[in-house]
Amino acid sequence: MPRLDGKTALVTGAATGIGRATASLLALSGARVVLFGLGDAELQAAAAECGGQAVDGDVTRADDVAKAVAACGAWLDIVVNAAGLIVPDQPASVSDEVWARTLDVNLTGTMRVCRASLPLLSQRGGAIVNIASVAAFNASPDSASYAASKAAVVAYTRSLAYAHGADGIRALFETNDDLHLPAAQPVDPRRAFRQAIWAEMLNPKTALFFLAFLPGFILPAQPFAPQATVLIVIWLVIDLSILLAYSLLSRRLAGEGLVQRLLDILPNYFLIGLGLVSCTLGLSRLLQ
Numbered sequence: 001m002p003r004l005d006g007k008t009a010l011v012t013g014a015a016t017g018i019g020r021a022t023a024s025l026l027a028l029s030g031a032r033v034v035l036f037g038l039g040d041a042e043l044q045a046a047a048a049e050c051g052g053q054a055v056d057g058d059v060t061r062a063d064d065v066a067k068a069v070a071a072c073g074a075w076l077d078i079v080v081n082a083a084g085l086i087v088p089d090q091p092a093s094v095s096d097e098v099w100a101r102t103l104d105v106n107l108t109g110t111m112r113v114c115r116a117s118l119p120l121l122s123q124r125g126g127a128i129v130n131i132a133s134v135a136a137f138n139a140s141p142d143s144a145s146y147a148a149s150k151a152a153v154v155a156y157t158r159s160l161a162y163a164h165g166a167d168g169i170r171a172l173f174e175t176n177d178d179l180h181l182p183a184a185q186p187v188d189p190r191r192a193f194r195q196a197i198w199a200e201m202l203n204p205k206t207a208l209f210f211l212a213f214l215p216g217f218i219l220p221a222q223p224f225a226p227q228a229t230v231l232i233v234i235w236l237v238i239d240l241s242i243l244l245a246y247s248l249l250s251r252r253l254a255g256e257g258l259v260q261r262l263l264d265i266l267p268n269y270f271l272i273g274l275g276l277v278s279c280t281l282g283l284s285r286l287l288q
Contacts, residue, residue: 059109125168
């Protein structure tokens with residue numbers, strides 16, 4: 001990391017985690033660091049570690065943000081927005097309170113700090129680094145508000161870069177290539193079908209299911225090998241026919257919600273039916 005002697009940096013969320021580690025790294029590189037965050041005791045300890053100045057406050061309060069920016073002095077060179085909040089939630093059940101609080105900290109708090117810092121940054125140019133997340137590009141079902149807030153941070157940061165690049169202000173979000181998902185590659189339908197066939201044939205559950213109902217179709221008085229061979233061939237024909245029909249129908253009827261649900265459940269009912277037939281035949285033989 002290049003030397004930052006004579007530079008002033010403002011780091012939010014600096015009491016713990018990424019913010020604290022960033023403040024330490026900036027201080028080691030020679031920058032004067034203002035640590036802004038909640039948790040007075042932890043914040044003071046973090047400031048003592050790196051020889052920085054602690055400003056206790058909340059990014060959701062404009063007066064606290066103004067106090068932190070004022071502590072930077074006459075100029076500011078680096079802003080790192082690391083303050084963040086994540087509360088597990090789901091799209092169907094996330095509460096208004098969790099949604100509003102998450103966006104207020106992660107998105108609006110970032111905006112407040114950037115907005116308040118721009119006049120100082122524009123004096124001699126500088127850099128804004130907004131901590132995003134892989135959730136901005138690859139969300140999970142359990143982080144609706146967090147993913148939305150981080151995706152918005154990415155868009156807001158790009159807007160900053162366009163609006164203030166001419167002022168010598170660079171606005172960045174995390175640019176590690178690991179955060180950017182590769183573009184989807186086209187799939188050869190024939191190859192996908194072959195892979196599905198092999199996956200089905202090599203599935204241990206398929207073999208166990210076949211072995212479970214096999215005795216119900218074997219005549220003890222007849223040679224085993226020919227009977228087993230015929231049954232295996234019949235099973236393969238039925239299984240391959242189902243897979244082929246399923247793939248053709250699913251491709252032709254893609255987007256039809258009811259049809260897709262039927263395609264999802266019908267194979268299961270077919271297998272259940274085969275199991276019931278096997279049990280019935282087996283019991284009838286035992287009762288004879």
